Amino acid sequence: MTGALVIFFALAALAVLGAISLIVQRHPIHSALSLIVVMVALAGLYLLMGAEFVAAVQIIVYGGAIMVLFIFVIMLLNAGEEERTNFSRLATFAGVPLALAVTGLIGAGIARSSASLPAPEPGGVLTSTRTLSTLLFSEFVYPFELTSFLILVAILGAIVLAQREN
């Protein structure tokens, strides 16, 4: 149990550090790399919760495919280091309080519901891929098909955009 907790906090710290580094880094490639660290740390957290399929897919889809595309585009555009500008007044006076308020809201929400919600046990029972897919194709079949439809529309959109040049 304590082992699982140690791994949880290590992965959570890695995810948070990656997220901070993502914002602080000045070069787009370094930011993208930090995002990959976040994705992989999240996958580790999923694994700790027993969601092995989601963990693997998290790395394959987000860590692999999507981030490779990000890095590919950044490399293709040859984007250089970003220059820091002075913080805008709007960000200081409206952004900081707003960010604090949102953080407070989310924190309060978690604090209130954590008593009633059963926390998923770290290192708990592995949910098999079979269970997941059975649920996906029986109970949640309409949301699933709708999502596929949405992706199909996006693919068609991409084809139309690419065809316009010819």
Added chain:
Amino acid sequence: MSDFLTQYAYLIIPIIKVLILVVIVLTVDAYLTWIERKLIAHIQARWGPHRVGPHGLLQPLADGLKFIFKEDPLPSHVDKVTYFLAPFLALMLALTSLGVIPFGPQRFKVFGYETGIAIADVNISLLVLFAITALAVYGVALAGWASNSKYSLLGGLRSSAQMISYELALTLSVVGVLLLAGTFSLRDIIEHQDNGNLGLLGWNIFGFSKDGAGFTQVIGFLCFYIAAIAETNRIPFDLAEAESELVAGFHTEYASMKFAMFFIAEYTSMITISCLATILFFGGWLSPFPASWTFTYYVPSVVLIPLGLWVIFDGLRYETLLGRVVLPGVGTVLAVIGVALIVFPPVNDAIQGVFWFLAKVFTFLFIYVWMRGTLPRFRYDQLMSFGWKFLLPVSIANVVLTSAVVLWRMH
């Protein structure tokens, strides 16, 4: 002491297994370069390496020493962190992916800890493998970008585009196998192909599985192997390091051990892909002969003894004194192992699985080298249109066909 061992067996045994596997894999990598140079040399009617040691057998050692002692200059204006990170990432991911591959059927208990001939026998091993291959592109892409060189950048760009394109076909081509086996576990996929008295006909490539719901995966295998060669950046898909266009592509600016790390990573991923092809389509550790043919248990001996005798015969008339001493020694060891397998049947039984597994893996490694010796490189636009317009539709068709057959056989 034994209490301590029993308590921490789950930590100690995997660490020992990792060390053993890394040593073996690095040695195989080293001799794979020798095999590759020898084979290509003979394909092109040359001798290949033959100066360092008998038949050039110490050439990998000489290469290794050269890598260590070479100057390692740092090009100007490189992105230092990424430049150093890239080779580590490439090598680490290549070695990690071998961790989920089961090399043999045995399961045994050490200090009360049940283990097998695999570092981690997880039930989503195929997904883990794909997850690691999905990350493997970063080694090449980041090396290309961080080097601050046009050639490297082009190599990195080509590599990432190629990986995105071929990963789809690679993943879809194994869906057929998954549909037949109904599991992500590599061990279960192999056991599903075990059809006792039909031998090799039970493998997924032929598809006469024991539950009667099999379907030949020849199309899936061809798509898988082509996409896998593209994923490992090997000829005819090695556009990331096309030496006639890009000097050396993504590793142009790397020298010494950092270059060697890319090199080792490439050969390790070749081994991983060969293991995967063996497991998914060619029955892993299963013998190609029907289980009732017990005399085929002597195949390892029948291979080893003549090989040993031939090495002795060849060694006795070798030009150098070292060769006349070493080669007969090696031959004797091989022949003695062959005889020992006949004399001790339990040992013979134990190595059957690993023997067939390695035999198949080395066949695929041979095909890799064979292709490098015979095929020209693709042009970049050919590579892209082949991947998207041919390989992807064909692998999707294979998925549809296989699921239709599985549905039909089930009813």
